[in-house]
Amino acid sequence: MPSRCSFRTKVAFDLVVRQQHAFCLLEAADIAVKRGIPRLTAVEFGVANGTGLMNICRIAERVTRETGVEFDVVGFDTGAGMPPPVDYRDHPDLYAEGDFPLQDSGQLRRRLPANARILLGEVAATVPEFLQSNPAPIGFVSIDLDYYSSTKDALRLLAAEDPSLYLPTTLMYVDDIQFREHNAFCGELLAVNEFNQEPHLRRITPYNFLRKRRIFTRALWVDQVFVAHILDHPARSVAAEPATRTRVLDNPYLAAV
Ligand SMILES: C[S@@+](CC[C@H](N)C(=O)[O-])C[C@H]1O[C@@H](n2cnc3c(N)ncnc32)[C@H](O)[C@@H]1O
Numbered sequence: 001m002p003s004r005c006s007f008r009t010k011v012a013f014d015l016v017v018r019q020q021h022a023f024c025l026l027e028a029a030d031i032a033v034k035r036g037i038p039r040l041t042a043v044e045f046g047v048a049n050g051t052g053l054m055n056i057c058r059i060a061e062r063v064t065r066e067t068g069v070e071f072d073v074v075g076f077d078t079g080a081g082m083p084p085p086v087d088y089r090d091h092p093d094l095y096a097e098g099d100f101p102l103q104d105s106g107q108l109r110r111r112l113p114a115n116a117r118i119l120l121g122e123v124a125a126t127v128p129e130f131l132q133s134n135p136a137p138i139g140f141v142s143i144d145l146d147y148y149s150s151t152k153d154a155l156r157l158l159a160a161e162d163p164s165l166y167l168p169t170t171l172m173y174v175d176d177i178q179f180r181e182h183n184a185f186c187g188e189l190l191a192v193n194e195f196n197q198e199p200h201l202r203r204i205t206p207y208n209f210l211r212k213r214r215i216f217t218r219a220l221w222v223d224q225v226f227v228a229h230i231l232d233h234p235a236r237s238v239a240a241e242p243a244t245r246t247r248v249l250d251n252p253y254l255a256a257v
Contacts, residue, residue: 177223
């Protein structure tokens with residue numbers, strides 16, 4: 001029997017595989033609709049053999065059908081697997097050089113839709129190149145690079161001069177923070193914390209109260225969703241377009257007297 005459940009309902013009930021991608025892409029598109037942005041960039045850092053990237057592509061297509069917002073999907077990877085770890089901060093206890101190679105980049109490229117591409121090389125080099133390419137505003141960034149050092153380089157994506165390159169609240173998924181060994185002094189979390197100390201107006205925080213807003217409140221992925229706050233975005237400026245009318249708060253106690 002064909003499913004009559006809408007895409008939004010499936011996302012709400014965690015029925016779309018890789019729930020984090022579904023939630024973040026749909027939320028980013030909803031923000032884009034409100035801001036009149038017709039096209040977004042969705043980024044995956046760390047592609048390996050491309051399961052996550054292909055999943056993002058498929059979900060992006062469904063989100064486009066739902067919202068009308070189109071996506072460019074961009075995956076970043078060395079292509080050769082993990083580089084050598086720098087020190088304990090890269091979790092050599094969990095990951096090693098050469099892990100997770102992209103075994104057949106030709107095959108993956110052939111299977112990707114026309115709106116998706118992979119940028120091969122160290123993110124330290126490919127991110128600055130990508131930022132020069134005049135991309136559509138970045139609405140979603142998935143970090144699955146495992147290492148502190150790689151994530152540190154990848155987060156340059158969120159520090160470009162032009163704040164219009166992002167949504168004012170850009171959705172993020174930070175993958176490698178869930179094992180017992182992960183902590184705020186190593187890995188992806190350390191890179192996020194250091195990013196938040198830098199002298200710019202970009203800050204990455206967990207998505208406020210997301211767990212309480214979900215139907216399945218025990219789902220693990222919820223703790224891996226973050227928001228990149230673009231504090232210098234024109235939408236967050238005092239000079240931003242004023243509200244069309246002054247908002248007034250009702251006081252029901254006054255009416256009851
Ligand atoms: C765990 S895998 C990604 C898995 C993938 N997201 C998936 O869903 O199947 C991590 C990937 O990060 C890539 N990587 C790690 N450090 C990198 C760096 N400095 N530059 C580019 N890619 C890097 C590795 O090549 C590896 O393929």
